[in-house]
Amino acid sequence: MAWTRKILRVDLSKGTCKAEPLNMEWAQLYLGQRGLATKYFVSEVDPKVDPLSPANKLIMTTGPLTGTPASTGGRYSVVTKGALTGAIACSNSGGYFGAELKFAGWDMIIFEGKSPKPVYLWIENDKAELRDAAHLWGKTTWQTEETIKKAHQDPQIRISSIGRAGENGVLYACVVNDLHRAAGRSGVGTVMGSKNLKAVAVRGTLGVGNLKDPKAFMAAAAAGKKVLAGNAVTGQGLPTYGTQVLMNVINEMGALPTRNHRDVQFEDARKISAEAMREKRPTDGKTHLVANSACFGCTIACGRISKIDETHFSVVNKPEYWGANGGLEYEAAWALGAANGVGDLEALQYANLICNEDGFDPISFGATVGAAMELFELGIIKKEQIGMDAPFGSAKALCELARMTAVGEGFGKELGMGSARLCAKYGKPELSMSVKGQEFPAYDSRGIQGMGLTYATSNRGACHLRSYTVASEVLGIPVKTDPLVTEGKADLVKAFQDATAVFDSAGICIFTSFAWSLADVQPQLDAACEGNWTMEKLGEVGERIWNMERQFNLAAGFTAKDDDLPPRLKTEPAKTGPAKGLVNGIDKMRPEYYKTRGWDAQGVPSKETLKRLGL
Amino acid sequence: MRHLIIGNGPTGLVAAETLRRLQPQADIVLIGDEAEPPYSRMAIPYFLQGGIGVDGTYLRKSPDHYAKRRIQLLQARVSWVDPVKKVIELADGKRERYDKLLIATGSHPVRPDVPGMDLPNVHTCWTLDDARAIAAKAKPGARVLQLGAGFIGCIIMEALAARGAKLTIVEMGDRMVPRMMTEKAGGMIKHWVERKGVSVHVNEAITAIEQQGDALVAKVSRGGTPIVADLVICAAGVRPNIGFLAGSGIEIGRGIRVDNHMQTSVADVYAAGDVVEAIGFHSGQPELNAIQPNAVDQARVAAHNMAGEATVSQGSLAINVLDTLGLISSSFGQWWGAKKEEGGTGVELVDEGNFRYLSLQFQDDVLIGATSLGWTEHVGVLRGLIQTRTRLGAWKDRLLADPTGFMAAYLGSAQKAA
Amino acid sequence: MQKSLHIDASKCTGCLQCEMACSYENYGVFNLAKSRIKVFNFEHEGRKVPYTCTQCAEAWCMNACPVDAIAINAATGAKVVNEAVCVGCKVCTIACPFGTVNYVADTGKVQKCDLCDGHPACAEACPTAAITFVDSDWTGLDKMRAWAGKTDTAARASA
Numbered sequence A: 001m002a003w004t005r006k007i008l009r010v011d012l013s014k015g016t017c018k019a020e021p022l023n024m025e026w027a028q029l030y031l032g033q034r035g036l037a038t039k040y041f042v043s044e045v046d047p048k049v050d051p052l053s054p055a056n057k058l059i060m061t062t063g064p065l066t067g068t069p070a071s072t073g074g075r076y077s078v079v080t081k082g083a084l085t086g087a088i089a090c091s092n093s094g095g096y097f098g099a100e101l102k103f104a105g106w107d108m109i110i111f112e113g114k115s116p117k118p119v120y121l122w123i124e125n126d127k128a129e130l131r132d133a134a135h136l137w138g139k140t141t142w143q144t145e146e147t148i149k150k151a152h153q154d155p156q157i158r159i160s161s162i163g164r165a166g167e168n169g170v171l172y173a174c175v176v177n178d179l180h181r182a183a184g185r186s187g188v189g190t191v192m193g194s195k196n197l198k199a200v201a202v203r204g205t206l207g208v209g210n211l212k213d214p215k216a217f218m219a220a221a222a223a224g225k226k227v228l229a230g231n232a233v234t235g236q237g238l239p240t241y242g243t244q245v246l247m248n249v250i251n252e253m254g255a256l257p258t259r260n261h262r263d264v265q266f267e268d269a270r271k272i273s274a275e276a277m278r279e280k281r282p283t284d285g286k287t288h289l290v291a292n293s294a295c296f297g298c299t300i301a302c303g304r305i306s307k308i309d310e311t312h313f314s315v316v317n318k319p320e321y322w323g324a325n326g327g328l329e330y331e332a333a334w335a336l337g338a339a340n341g342v343g344d345l346e347a348l349q350y351a352n353l354i355c356n357e358d359g360f361d362p363i364s365f366g367a368t369v370g371a372a373m374e375l376f377e378l379g380i381i382k383k384e385q386i387g388m389d390a391p392f393g394s395a396k397a398l399c400e401l402a403r404m405t406a407v408g409e410g411f412g413k414e415l416g417m418g419s420a421r422l423c424a425k426y427g428k429p430e431l432s433m434s435v436k437g438q439e440f441p442a443y444d445s446r447g448i449q450g451m452g453l454t455y456a457t458s459n460r461g462a463c464h465l466r467s468y469t470v471a472s473e474v475l476g477i478p479v480k481t482d483p484l485v486t487e488g489k490a491d492l493v494k495a496f497q498d499a500t501a502v503f504d505s506a507g508i509c510i511f512t513s514f515a516w517s518l519a520d521v522q523p524q525l526d527a528a529c530e531g532n533w534t535m536e537k538l539g540e541v542g543e544r545i546w547n548m549e550r551q552f553n554l555a556a557g558f559t560a561k562d563d564d565l566p567p568r569l570k571t572e573p574a575k576t577g578p579a580k581g582l583v584n585g586i587d588k589m590r591p592e593y594y595k596t597r598g599w600d601a602q603g604v605p606s607k608e609t610l611k612r613l614g615l
Numbered sequence B: 001m002r003h004l005i006i007g008n009g010p011t012g013l014v015a016a017e018t019l020r021r022l023q024p025q026a027d028i029v030l031i032g033d034e035a036e037p038p039y040s041r042m043a044i045p046y047f048l049q050g051g052i053g054v055d056g057t058y059l060r061k062s063p064d065h066y067a068k069r070r071i072q073l074l075q076a077r078v079s080w081v082d083p084v085k086k087v088i089e090l091a092d093g094k095r096e097r098y099d100k101l102l103i104a105t106g107s108h109p110v111r112p113d114v115p116g117m118d119l120p121n122v123h124t125c126w127t128l129d130d131a132r133a134i135a136a137k138a139k140p141g142a143r144v145l146q147l148g149a150g151f152i153g154c155i156i157m158e159a160l161a162a163r164g165a166k167l168t169i170v171e172m173g174d175r176m177v178p179r180m181m182t183e184k185a186g187g188m189i190k191h192w193v194e195r196k197g198v199s200v201h202v203n204e205a206i207t208a209i210e211q212q213g214d215a216l217v218a219k220v221s222r223g224g225t226p227i228v229a230d231l232v233i234c235a236a237g238v239r240p241n242i243g244f245l246a247g248s249g250i251e252i253g254r255g256i257r258v259d260n261h262m263q264t265s266v267a268d269v270y271a272a273g274d275v276v277e278a279i280g281f282h283s284g285q286p287e288l289n290a291i292q293p294n295a296v297d298q299a300r301v302a303a304h305n306m307a308g309e310a311t312v313s314q315g316s317l318a319i320n321v322l323d324t325l326g327l328i329s330s331s332f333g334q335w336w337g338a339k340k341e342e343g344g345t346g347v348e349l350v351d352e353g354n355f356r357y358l359s360l361q362f363q364d365d366v367l368i369g370a371t372s373l374g375w376t377e378h379v380g381v382l383r384g385l386i387q388t389r390t391r392l393g394a395w396k397d398r399l400l401a402d403p404t405g406f407m408a409a410y411l412g413s414a415q416k417a418a
Numbered sequence C: 001m002q003k004s005l006h007i008d009a010s011k012c013t014g015c016l017q018c019e020m021a022c023s024y025e026n027y028g029v030f031n032l033a034k035s036r037i038k039v040f041n042f043e044h045e046g047r048k049v050p051y052t053c054t055q056c057a058e059a060w061c062m063n064a065c066p067v068d069a070i071a072i073n074a075a076t077g078a079k080v081v082n083e084a085v086c087v088g089c090k091v092c093t094i095a096c097p098f099g100t101v102n103y104v105a106d107t108g109k110v111q112k113c114d115l116c117d118g119h120p121a122c123a124e125a126c127p128t129a130a131i132t133f134v135d136s137d138w139t140g141l142d143k144m145r146a147w148a149g150k151t152d153t154a155a156r157a158s159a
């Protein structure tokens, strides 16, 4: 019994916390975490709901492998209707919070309504209560964690909280846990803030027991770890360099979006790469990188812990920022760096730290700054409006704008809307590099064609984590495909999307999929979870989840028109690199994809497809 | 070489075992006056609760433990010590010669000088015999009045509550465990046990006890309502067992005075455990500390010196852990802190609703004392930090800001782990 | 040659596989609260430090125990709690200056590392070899042992 079989339902309007049994029939159909929580969500919430209204709900959810020694088995997700996108949102995070929630005896927490005043949820095993958070409101996530741990006199409490960005309505605010980990995308933190819910603090000492077959599970988990250790990416690349290992690779491929996707290669990529993080700085003779770190149960340990150069302009006289902190990870380094043309590693670390501390998504923030910089260079936004010169490449502007966005000061308020709303406001909607309102991550789809389809069809708006075809197109996992062609990408994207939905629903990290296929996950799930978890069943679960999310989005008002890329990627060819002269072939891939999915030409799942999946 | 040890509690026993390790050939005689194999008073509460049988209280479990180590057990009461002739005299008049003598006679409970303290249903709770008598009388539902809410009183209370007794406690001090807990912590313990149904009167004393039919009626100071009980337990403190030493020439204060080798004022006579007034770790002055960990540490020091290995004690340090009906508390060293003029600072963290409490007291950058409620993880390092006088450096300020990080501070300063 | 746990904190990533392995080995559940090895996180330094009993020679816990519930395993040298004898008095938890004996409310007993009868589950589970089980001479525990000596009020020659 890998599920605790217990859900905590928190009515924030009434201030009540109630336990209810987990729907075990659904667990067999949707597994857990992303799939199962989304099933609850779509069953209970009107798709047309305003994401920031009390009628929206927010679910914090674990998977059946969360809290077990399956490698990376510590994940949890936040499911809601995204504030940034208006689409189904599911943001996944590592750290230790998810496992602690499970150890306290809960599969998920469903938050509904809106608290009349700021509160935090305190869970100690089966005891759950809402507590006043007036003293926490206005605090950063770091201060919040510290304050709660001290007040409860327990350094081992695990906390997920929003920072000032979530309070101030930054539309891409995230939910931060364990200081440096975040359910980052789509504005799940904004929804949490709109409910006056500052934090969830958990202490769980019940543990996870009673797996279906503990012996078989330990053996399967050990086998899985062996595969990870033996794989070049998960066994060497990620532990040594972190996700940042990609910076130079992707740049050389001509797929590193630069200056709001004007370019596909960044001349300073090296300066902000994993290699640079390991080099001694001339100023203080120390490396930027201090250590690598793992999330709960993770035997990969891709996480980076770094220290900013104390003499750097961003932190000079701010000793509170001289300690070790999380990052840089590749996506953030790209969004804060290449996307804005900023090649100053320390500045990126600082901006990233502000994102962690005050809880907002560095991808959307960085990309929005990129759009603003382009608007500035075009003369559409003036220096006076921003409060400073903000040309591409300005590290000063980046750092200052991060601070202003966190606290909602001046132009920071506009950046907090995200690039789609910002560009629309200034009459240049086409300059927002986003899909369904959510900014692209760090792969230019002119250089990696499959990623164009990934972005366009992702159920939560542009995102690399819904089908990471980079694995195949760049790294050759599980098979090498040509990044420059569109052929075969529809099938590839579907396969990745369905498999990813299973990984995301199991309680493990998607980075295992560099080494693991579903066939490596299946024995672990089957030994842990009651029921008969065959490959066929898992494949179906993945496809079912994807179609369920799709239907929610369609009902929310999205159409095939929203499965598209900004014109720049379709009309402005890559200027340099291997993809020189190419645009993305989304219009060719999309119909193929719909067909592969068993959807009609409008992207609506056919009756047969729905029936086949039991939807 | 002939070692005599008077008192077969933990002190005497640990000394005997240590001597045996150090001197395989010596004669070792362990003398005790109770009709039991060496046992542990600390186990009495668990015996009272019924968690263990009488053999569960024995300090060593295997029957041939003593024979195997050639430790001779002698059941007798020592009535006199003659350090000049190096003999002791037993109650039956027999004499025993020694080369080295250890006095480890422990302490005995005191009964306040109040009428009625000698009534048959008024008991102390110090020996196995006491415990047997109490067990026979403290039936579920019995009304039990306990005098004193000190450390031992609180431990007994836990056992009595587990037996289903209806408890009333009267304590002269202003809080529970006043000699071990800060004002705040003692008050929180009081709240806790009251919530568990124990009636607690502080700042009050019993002035007389009368037998009225089957019941005892206790009069309370300042005209409070008399308390009716089936059984009265007196836990009003202990005094060292030193009566038999009168005229021996051994220097005695409130207990036997010893130096930091655990040697008395007289050559070849050592003393350790509850019976001594040893040099305090912080005060440098003679202190009574009737607790088990001190007793056995002192026993080891004494044994080494008796065996000719000069060994010093760093001084006696009070450390206590207590479980009052499920609320776990601990206190260490000079928990009340040091004066500001002497470099004293401290921090107190209180969560009354959840019964969590932590107080750390420093002198300069060294931890000198601590009190905790609701903490069970890693509290031992508080002792470690105090006893090694570890300089905390920058960690001290961090602890003043957030004392909950004491384990990190320990690893960072004592183990230089970070 | 007796073996000891050797901890190289610089290799620790904080994955807590050791803690899960420990609780599983001893209680059959994955529960950090029941792990006898603990990983401490020094956020400010970016360091993770696994920490458990060194089976120190002074054996504070064993000497303080009033009922002889802690004994030395002759094969491994580990100081092992006999749960059947332990009365849960917790004196060992304040006697141990390393803080490595802890009370478990669930069981009413204390727990400490017992070296898993010579096959420590934590060392087996550690993916980075931050925890290894090696000949005692190699452990470099001397530093900690020296500190233990400082704590010792007893059995230290004054000469």
Ligand SMILES: Cc1cc2nc3c(=O)[nH]c(=O)nc-3n(C[C@H](O)[C@H](O)[C@H](O)COP(=O)(O)OP(=O)(O)OC[C@H]3O[C@@H](n4cnc5c(N)ncnc54)[C@H](O)[C@@H]3O)c2cc1C
Pocket: B006, B007, B008, B009, B010, B011, B012, B031, B032, B033, B034, B040, B041, B042, B043, B044, B045, B076, B077, B078, B079, B104, B105, B106, B107, B125, B126, B127, B152, B155, B156, B241, B244, B272, B273, B274, B275, B290, B291, B292, B293, B295, B321, C089, C091
């Ligand atoms: C109910 C109870 C609970 C306790 N709980 C704790 C606790 O949780 N933690 C803690 O640290 N301490 C506790 N203590 C105190 C602890 O038991 C003592 O500190 C410890 O027993 C001291 O050991 P000792 O060997 O010095 O003295 P004792 O254990 O008292 O042993 C002395 C022995 O000497 C014998 N003796 C005395 N005079 C003579 C004589 N003239 N001739 C021959 N024999 C003699 C006595 O009969 C006795 O057997 C508790 C005590 C009691 C009663």
Ligand code: SF4
Pocket: C061, C064, C065, C066, C067, C068, C069, C070, C081, C085, C086, C087, C088, C089, C090, C091, C092, C093, C109, C110
């Ligand atoms: S808690 Fe158990 S092992 Fe520890 S000292 Fe008490 S009886 Fe002994």
